[in-house]
Amino acid sequence: MKLLFLVVLLWMVCDGAATAAESMDDEDGPSTMEEQESKASSPICEFAESMDDEEFPSTMEEQGSEASSHICRYKNLALRGRATQSTILVSELHGFRSMAINAIDGNLDAFFDHGSCSHTNNDWSPWWRVDLLESHRITHIIITNRQDCCAERLNGAEILIGDSLSDNGNNNPRCAVVTANAHCITQTFNCHNMVGRYVNIILRGKKEYLHLCEVQIFGTKQTK
Template sequence: MMKYVGVWMMTLCVVRLNGTFSNVAFQKPATMSSVFDANTIPSRGVDGNTYLCTVTNYGDMEPWWMVDLHGYFHIHDVIITNYDYLNWWRYLHSFTIDVFTENPIGCARATPVQCYNRTDTLGPSETVQFKCRSPVIGRFVRVKKWKMVDPYDPLTLCEVQVLGTKATAPTFKDSTTITSSWDYYGVDLC
């Protein structure tokens, strides 16, 4: 005899617009400045499931979340889905979407190019498509809050989709004059 046990729901968000852009962030490695608990880990932001979300910890006064696209892409748009749990949706406000060619964690020369700056709050479960001012080439996409109401104002993201097309890796003209971190750390952080 078969018995109904339950349903596990997942929403897969891989987007194609006119057959040219795709979600290049889906299931790519993500990290964040802090983690609220074991259920709000960074990978929740790129898992295709809008019901499980990332949340930074209370007291993190410079919260951010970042995805490594594992390649260089022309980034045209970033789609963000907000939380809808109690009043937690109100925490997604005052943030920038920045794009880097180099990992800003451990690479002092990594310089962001701002894709978008949002000042007001996204609504509960609201999904917004942010268009970069112009296509930006990059590998790392970071969402960072720039205004905190108080220490109990975490960064919350339920899904981040990065729409782009493959690009060639940028070249750095001054790479011969900058000392590599490989000699110091045993790994090249840039």
């Protein structure tokens, strides 16, 4: 009898718990892992889809809260690109840290000594270029400048996009001009779907060092 009583009691408890779970409102939280993942990601994607093309983040603070939304629409094309530059900083101490590819390694570390920034010599009209391997429609480009010093060096740099390698790609159409700001290390530039395989950054007409800690290029493949 005691065993039968315990079985009946256990059945009543379990049945009551199941009924309570079924009556929970959806607002109390997702009931499955799939629903949880969907609810977690949907606000970001919905926000990205509703963004106007003119509303890309322009500061590091804005990028921190909004940059992830770009992932829903576009990919960082630069990650699969091939980078080169006018020269590599000649230095026994820093030379190995100065390669052009450092600017497309996916690392946003803005301290040059950490080894994730590109750096030229003190050249006349120094330039940096990435080959995206095929033409794309470029929506926007995010540039991360040096944070440890010398951010003003990037002031006046031209961002160029096109399919020509004339003058190392430095004759292609201009997307934007950088206005360097020590308080705004990461900036976003809207390129309005300009089409090109090559993206150049050049400090035209001046003798200066050109350094870039990350160049992110977002867009879609150009269809023929």
